[in-house]
Amino acid sequence: MTTIYDIAKRTGYSPTTVSKAFNNYSDVREKTRQEILRTAQEMGYLPNAHARTLTTKKSWTIGVLFVENTGAGIRHPFFSAVIESFKQVAVAKGYALMFISKDVGGKRSGYLENCRIRGVDGVVVFLSDYEDPYFRELLESDIPTVILDFETALSHTVCSDNMTGALQAVEYLVSLGHSRIAHISGGENTYPGKQRELGYRAAMEQQGLEVPEEYVAEGAFYSLENGYAAMKSLLELPQRPTAVFASGDLLALGAVMAAKDQGLSVPEDISVMGYDDIELAGYVTPALTTVRQNTELLGTRAAELLLASMNGPHTNQEALVLPVEIIVRDSCAPPGKR
Template identity: 50%
Template structure:
């Protein structure tokens, strides 16, 4: 069976150029497109995506793209749960998922080019990066898309109410008597890191907590939380409570406190953010702000399919969060 690689070999053009010609990109010259289409006809090449769409004009496939700096992708419990919710929703409508990368047949492509090459009907992008060139290309394309865990006014977006979650965390710590509350922040390059920091600062201003401190936790890792907590432990006026921008950061902070010979919650109260499965299994179990990860995935699927089927305008969906009280927080006098 003839493949796109055979077409590229016969014409002398790259796989990317062949793909862009077949998908009617305007930056492919008429002469180049003519040569490629002639080769397609001569070699009787019919892309699978075209064959599937002859009757419905759809490929019944959706692309999934991860754009994040942690380097762990689906292994991260947040991403895993969100994609599972998305998968269940679109499968009920008859769609398959294709996980897109930057290489096809050993040749480097943009994510958008790969999506067009695969002929997907739409793309879901899970992006922790606040401003990414690859994501901007997808947003600016005519291909229906939804962005998860980041923000833009130009596309469908779905994310948790990060700012409100931070306010809930500080509200609760304040109600327990804490007045010296520190924040272990997520990386400033990420949308969620910035939003959770904004929420913390808003709550600090509301309560006039002049002793509050902020320690940079980096890319939401356990080690980042450990190092940030070591910094807070060196302060002359130590906080009595810490709100961490992610559960992994909070877990790292708890380890640093233990290694320093101190105790949670007797010496420090800690609140995380996410409610990953591990949060309820560690000892002491972690008080945290729960994201409804299934709902995020379901909402992303709904918005994307609406755009595919009804050409709807971009929509912003902010999913509510809630405080989960466990064992890492304690009232003080």
């Protein structure tokens, strides 16, 4: 069986340096670490996880908090893409991911207790019931955390610039000549949904355009079905909008389906714009104009922030806001194009 001493002999580094490279010590140069890891892989070396835990006093495990009762589901293309990029960074640094809940051994407890029992080194939060006292208990503990798409002073946070994205979406639709612009919101249950609605309303005000209350239709949980239902209600209005900005791509795709079922053509009869730029957005007909969030960067920065917090001295909580961009495709056009 290959040992660290064999790897030390092959590479010319000391056993101590080899051990530090495996355990991500900051005083080992990245070039050295990569050389040692490459040699270890060539020699078929498998580090003993138990021994590594005893040596470093770490579990090498990151907890993942993703509460399914939001209705969004981990299968949503946005979340799955962000989780994948987060995982790639964490795994490259030697960490495994473990989903956590309030159920421990079949009994109801709390997130913090679960994390203590599992011995996780940190927690990444993708979705949660943010009003849950058990969630706040976790944030107030000494376990490092990073939260996606939320705002709090109790944790590191990473999100896209949701308000600016909504502002840009409305400005783009206005540039095409639209003035009757409706919004399918993500509902009051999510922080991004609230921010995007605020951005939509602010942009409409800046453009001097009215927002009849019936022009904001709720599409809770970012599902196709709710996008379909919201669009159907908008199309039944006496003065229907000429363009619809949806808070998520699945909502937008549901809206396109509803318009087609009503005998309308997108974008000739009504323009539809989404938010996220999920992979499917570029393959549907018409291809969806949308606000792109950089899912790879969101996951990568969240992982880097959490790893730095876990492996270094405690610092002030950071709130990273990442830029977005408009992706122009085929689902939007000037009003009355037909």
